[in-house]
Amino acid sequence: MSQTLDPATPTAAAAATDVPKQKRPKSREGNIRTPAWLYGVMAAGLVLVVLPFVWMVVSSFKPESEVMSVPPTWWPESVTTENYSQLFSRMDFPTYFTNSAIIAVTVAAGNMVFCSMLGYALAKLEFPGKKIVFGLVLGTLMVPGVVTFIPLFVLTTNIGLANSLPGMILPFIAGPFGVFLMRQYILSLPDELIQAARVDGAGELRIFFSIILPLCWPALATLGVLTFLTSWNNFLWPLVIATSEEKYTLPVALALYAVGQNATKYGLLLAGSVVVVVPVLVVFLVLQRRIMQGVAMTGIK
Structure with missing residues (x-):
């Protein structure tokens, strides 16, 4: 007849420690690392999308002569609200x-x-x-x-x-x-x-x-x-x-x-x-x- 081991006995405790522990599968999400070049590509795409809107807002405060100047200026040399004044007065x-x-x-x-x-x-x-x-x-x-x-x-x-x-x-x-x-x-x-x-x-x-x-x-x-x-x-x-x-x-x-x-x-x-x-x-x-x-x-x- 097979004998059952009492968990309280030292023999049962030793047998329990001899059982190999099963390794838990590692999460695949933890091993995924976003490469640095991907951040660079996304940052470049963000700049390409946002840049025209920033240029539109900044240039709306430029006088007409500066808007048409060559080479163009990024920041307005003389900030003016004349364009908005004409927009709300003439229209x-x-x-x-x-x-x-x-x-x-x-x-x-x-x-x-x-x-x-x-x-x-x-x-x-x-x-x-x-x-x-x-x-x-x-x-x-x-x-x-x-x-x-x-x-x-x-x-x-x-x-x-x-x-x-x-x-x-x-x-x-x-x-x-x-x-x-x-x-x-x-x-x-x-x-x-x-x-x-x-x-x-x-x-x-x-x-x-x-x-x-x-x-x-x-x-x-x-x-x-x-x-x-x-x-x-x-x-x-x-x-x-x-x-x-x-x-x-x-x-x-x-x-x-x-x-x-x-x-x-x-x-x-x-x-x-x-x-x-x-x-x-x-x-x-x-x-x-x-x-x-x-x-x-x-x-x-």
Whole structure:
């Protein structure tokens, strides 16, 4: 008969010490070291990205003669705010800024609501032709915007929306990219939440606004910032639709006032570019955490 060793006896303690200890596998993450040259490459890329913006801000405080000087100067020899004074005095800046803000905010809000609705339908609802509709959404992503520009302009003009803010907003109130983004994100939400709400008697609108939308804030923030940025910087469509100065947006007014037939006022153009970029940077800095979560969880690279 085999004898069991009592852990309290010296023989059992000696036998326990004779057992070879198993080596724990080393974590691969601890052995990975980032090479120094990679930091150099990333630092060079950062400089290449940031340098044009720094040059734009610094040069906006230079007089026109210094902006055009050869060789160019990095820091302004004589700091001036004349470019900003001309920007706010010669241009009806509050009107242009208000038009751009109304269009960008409305387009962003419309995409967040309507793209989420269609994304929810394509992700969680079952209806005939669902795959065909999703295929059409993906197909429109491959169509360049220039192809639909003239038909869209003719349609907008025929329904009487030319030279109006609704004419600049409605054609972009929902886009295929937003539908695809929200559909991919909503697919990751558990079906049990929707089924539980239906058992409790909630309708689809109640489920969408009370359950789906609160869980989609990362993707909504990403979609909102991207559409806000695109609408804020949109130049060609407002240039064609707006026929009077009171309907101009900031990019259109800046291009018409700073770029003339005989000469271009680069100092004024740089100052206007700074003013146009600042709201976008503020929106991105406020929502950057949500943007990163939405991009990571949706799988959009």
